[in-house]
Amino acid sequence: MSNRHTGRANRGRRPGAPDTRAEILASARTLFAARGFGSTSVRAIAAGAGVDPALVHHYFGSKDDLFVAALELPVDPRVALRPVLEGGLDGAAERLLRVFLSVWDDETARLSLLGLIRGVFEPSGRQLLRDGLLGVVLGPLGPALGLDEPQRRVALVASQMMGLVMLRYVLEVEPLASMDGEVLVATYAPTLQRYLADPLPS
Template sequence: MTDPKRRGRRPAGEDTKAALLAAAREVFTEQGFDGATVRAIASRAEVDPAMVNHWFGGKQGLFAAAVELPVTPEFIRERVFAAGPPGEIAVRVVRTFITTWDNTGGGGFAALVRSAATQESAAQMLREFISVVFGGALRELDVDRPELRLGLFGSQIAGLGLARYVMRLEPIASADVETLVATIAPTLQHYLTGDLPVTQR
């Protein structure tokens, strides 16, 4: 008699991948990206840590899959932040993200933004998305008040995703990429590298 639990190599592999994704979302939510370890995630999923590299190529790839990012944080650092003059970072950010999101209709990011309003776990993952994808690269710019800049930057990116893919707010929802680049990038660039007002306490 065939053991009903033995379903072949592909189903078992897919089960392992799904278990890792579920565990990763829990551990990233609880401990953040920096605090989460591959070993802890694999332990939560009850699989060998080597499976993280096998399926996702490492922790960054696993994080991207868990948040359903179309690109990895390393891709953003190398292809967006470090790919040209610092004064044109915002242009590259807006163009890259809108183009990528448009190809998936907003994809998992739209679902994440939608869920963040009512689920703390989703809100935490959204905060991790902003911190992991942009935080390290922003700090490399050696600007003042990096945490404030990251918050302002993140609010613009999350707000753009909300307006275009969740609320479908017109004319933002149907605007062409270059129109959004031309109108949003200057504000985003100011958040990144411009002078921020100093308030008296």
């Protein structure tokens, strides 16, 4: 596990001077928050961390992966949402709600997510939440479900889910705060399904 206390110290490669991986993450968080995902280049992140751009890919894979890591989400939304995306448009709202509630009703995940929501009122936090929620979390719904006007439909879905979060988990308004998950699914699924699939006005 380590070569400390083996009698023969200083064997092998020493740990990288300052923790390179952490510096890349810090640089990414700062830049993503300040300029948004689209306007931040991997090269800029590498420069901010004082490392070679190739190291960014070495540690994190794609720029998307790095963004997800920088968000510090308790779950990888691309994994969690897979069953939602793969099931087709029928019943998509219901599956989405179930995934959504299972994450938010887990206490550890909830605390982490609340931290993200908290940043809403600072410009950097807004940018992060916009790109994260609309881009990474709900964005894939558009292509995967074959939505027309994907941006608009996804924004409508997001508006209802964000409101549910605010009332149930932030403001803790009754009876929403202690309502059974299945009842919530039954209540909100028709709304979300309408936003996803029904004809949009004008």
